[in-house]
Amino acid sequence: MRVNERVTVRWALTALAGATLVACGGGSDPSNDLPQGIKEISATVYPAxxxxxxxxxxxxxxxxxxxxxxxxxxxxxxxxxxxxxxxxxxxxxxxxxxxxxxxxxxxxxxxxxxxxxxxxxxxxxxxxxxxxxPGREYLAVLDDGSGRKQTVIAVQVPDSFNTSNPCIVLGPSSGSRGVYGAIGTAGEWGLKKGCAVALTDAGKGVGLHNLADDTVNKVDGTRATRTAAGALSFFAANLTDAVRSAYNAAFPNRIAIKHAHSQQNPEKDWGADTLAAGRYALYVLNARYGTADNPVPFTKGNTLVIAGSASNGGAASLRAAEQDGEGLIDGVVASEPVTEMPTAAGYGIQFDGAAVAGYGKTLAEYTTWGNIYQPCAALAADAAINETSIYNYIALTAMTARATARCDGLAAKGLVSGATTQERAADALAKLRAYGWNAENNTMHNAHYALGNGPILSAMYTMAYGRFGADANLCGSSFAAANATGDVIAAAPTALAQSAATANGTANGTPATVIYNDSVGGAKSWPFAVSPSTGVADFGLDNALCQYALVSGKDPVTGAALTAASTPTKAQSDAVRSGVAEVLHNANLRGKPAIIVAGRSDALVPVNNNARAYAALNRAVEGASSKLRYVEVMNGQHFDAFLPFSGFDTRFVPLHPYFNQAMDVMWAHLKNGAPLPANQVVRTTPRGGTAGAAPAITAANVPPFAMSPAAADQIGFVGTSISVPR
Known part of the structure; x- marks a missing residue:
């Protein structure tokens, strides 16, 4: 047995504390040192x-x-x-x-x-x-000494790993998901290639602290009281027992969520956490395969490393490349990434030969803006959907009256113009278009808002950016389980017990949703909230305006700067804005080859504020030496998981085949010197048919991107602007 290999296949943290996992040697001999901040939890064989x-x-x-x-x-x-x-x-x-x-x-x-x-x-x-x-999985936690960061890393080493052809795929999780959030993207692709896969939640994950009974998720997903969990607690709100008890008395049955309430602003570390996962993967491989004569057979110099993931995971992969001063990462693939643009200056976007007016906004900006206007805009003639489907979710779930009330409330505050609902909705839609959404998104605002994206992200991310605690009630918002009419209830014990497997790290209702504490008549979940300023059920317009004010620093109705006496306060806004400043990308990929794949119809992460903008800024930063390639997929949108839903099935195609193709192309480029594809638009064909009964997809619906696309499909640059064909 090699000297570095674990003698047991699973062990407890206490056993690891006394284990020495470095190769012995004197002087300047190489040793396999556990990366700083890493605590090993377990190593498990999964042999099936x-x-x-x-x-x-x-x-x-x-x-x-x-x-x-x-x-x-x-x-x-x-x-x-x-x-x-x-x-x-x-x-x-x-x-x-x-x-x-x-x-x-x-x-x-x-x-x-x-x-x-x-x-x-x-x-x-x-x-x-x-x-x-089959293979082995090594579970570890990266912490900063506070006990609250608790980034989980899982390094999977398949039995097919080839020590003569070593490779690692870094897979930071998408969304707010836990450590397995990239299992279907980076995980599956890497394992099939025989690569080690370094998955990480990047400081997010399913950390639910039930403030009513003080129970938490542990790192392994099981639940226990905070005291019993101890060092293996995945997340616990930073509240004393006295403060927690007082808060629970005033706001019963609330749940703290790690991404929102860790007070770490985890997004600022997504790149660093991804790099740490890569370092730990090298350590694991050396511990597994090293010998006394060669304790460190794998290094960044002889091991191919690709960072690849989707959504927030794509963002983490890009940030890791931007921050990779040590040269760990060889290539990047990012599908539908959130790119947190640092500026809208110095570059531009053209579509079909015309300049795009609104672009380069941050997630905080466009999410809170959309949260104000989307439910009203969904009623516009240009957003009309004439079918019964999940895609027409506002009509399907009888939300039209509340969407109309949102239009009325916006008009009363001078935030939309028009005397009729149709006129007001048209103005709301125009405001979204001016803020970065495109025409392909017109009908998408309906389901994207009504399924909760705007309310969830606007609440969670402002809390996270500002490092607010679970008792802050920022903009009158909190998280809890709710019944069918929006009343706060205790989360079901079984739902909490299974949450590590069923929840996705957000307040999506599994089991906690967004609660507006100040709803007239008592706290309600966001779909049922009655705004104090309007007195009607309008999805909590007051909360949406407050959240945008946190990001803008101004009262969105009056335009006045926030003060110590305003709601929100200037101090709260300053905290959020400082947090946003910590997560901005710089678009300098250090000459690394990278492929971004994005769907033109992405309504959650609009391409004008993200993929297109990033590609344009990267060109401005790295110039003609840039090795970034941009592939824009027509009829692609953010959630492949929505494609089984009625109405989504007929209109959109999956992006996942293009992620896989991009990974294959990147592999061929890095291994064999094969060329990277040209920047391009891919023209796909939706499945069509009847909502909920679309015909089966075929390869013809999703043609591969071309290495040398036709002239009409090529994305180019005009001066400092990226130029995207229709």
Whole structure:
């Protein structure tokens, strides 16, 4: 046995404390040192090659949790032996299930099993295999000494890892997801290639502190009281027992959420955390395969490293490359990344030969702006949807009266013009277009708002940026479970027990949603909120205006600067604005090859504020030496997981095949010197048909991007502006 390899396959943190995992040597001999800030938690063999229950480590694999391609695509999640007390192994299995499906379309009609999935080989061959990938998983936590950062890293080393051809794929999680948030993107692609995969939650993840009973998630997903969890607590709000008790008495049944309430502003460290995951992966490989004669066989110089992920994970990958002064990362693939533009100056965007007016806004800016105007804009004639579907969610769920009330409230405050709802809605839609959304997004504001994106992100990110505690009630907002009429209720114990596997790290209702404490008549969840200033149910207009004020520093109605006596206060806004300043990108990829893939129809992360803007600024920063390539996919939008929904199925195509193609192209470029593709628009064909019954997708719907696209599809640069064809 090699001297660095672990003797046991699973051990406790206490056992690790006394273990020495460095190669012995004197003088300047190389040693395999655990990276700074890392605490190792466990190493576990997941040996399964055939489908089973996945209830134990012995019946699991790295990718599917032992349930295979069929299990990941099943109608129901795997069952727990005791739903009220799931084991860590069961939670891991179900977390893989939910995270895989949380970012991909898991339906056969949508392409699962034919265009992508565990049964597709690394070479793209469709097989009858269940796609299990056995190997070892090394779980660790990165902390800054406070005990509140607690970034989780999982390094997966497949049995197929080739020591003669070493490679690592860095997979920071998308959204606010936990450590398995990139399992379906970076994870699956890397494991199939035989690479080690370094997954990380980048300081986010499912950390739910139930303030009523003081229970928390542990690093392994199980729950315990904060005291019992101790050092293995994943997140606990920074409140004394006295403060927590007083807050719970005034605001019962509230839940603190790690991304919002860790007081760490985790987004500022997404790049650094991704790099730390890469360093830990090298350490793991050297500990596993090093010998007395060669204790550090793997280095950044001889190991290929690709950072690749989607959404916030794509952002983390880009930030890691920007910050990679040590030369760890060789290439980057970012799908639909949030790029947090530092400026709108020094570059521009042209579409179809015309200058785009609104671009280069930060997530905080356009999310809180959209949260004000989207429900009203959804009623505009240009946003009309004449079908019964989830895509027409406002009508489907009887929210039209509340959306109309939002238009009325905006008009009364002078924030939209027009005498009729149609005129007001048209003005609201125009304001969104001027703020970075495009015509392809017109009908998308309906479901994107009504499914909760605006209210959730506007509440969570302002709290996170400003480092506000769980008791701050910023803009009168908090998080809790709610009943069907929006009243705050206690979260179900079973829902909390299973939360590590079912929740996605946001206040999406699993189990906590956004609560507006100041709703007239008592606290209500956001869809039912009655604004004090209007006295009607309007989705909490007052809260939305407050959240935008935090970002802008001004009262959005009067335009006056915030003061110590305003709501919100100037100090609160200053804190949020300082936090936003910490997360800005610089668009300098240090000459590294990179591919950004984005959907033109992305309504959550609009391309004018993100992918297009980043590509333009990168060109201004790195000039003609830039190795960034931009691929814009027509009929692509942010959530592949929405594609099974009625109305989404007929209109949009998945982005995931283009992520996989970009990873393949990047691999060929780094390994064999193959060229990178030209910047381009990919013209896809939606499935069409009837909402909820779209025909099955075929490869013809999603043609691959070309290495040398036709002239009409090429994205170019005119001066300092990126020029995107229609």
């Amino acid at each position: 090659t055939t489908v089973g229950t996945g209830a134990t480590a012995a019946t699991q694999d790295l990718l599917t949790g032992g349930i295979g391609k069929t299990g990941l695509g099943a109608a129901a999640a795997p069952a727990y032996a005791d739903p009220a007390n799931p084991t860590a192994a069961e939670l891991r299995r179900n977390a893989l299930f939910s995270n895989y499906r949380g970012i991909l379309d898991y339906t056969a009609k949508g392409g699962y099993g034919t265009l992508y999935g565990p049964n597709i080989t690394a070479e793209g061959q469709v097989t009858a295999s269940e796609g299990l990938i």
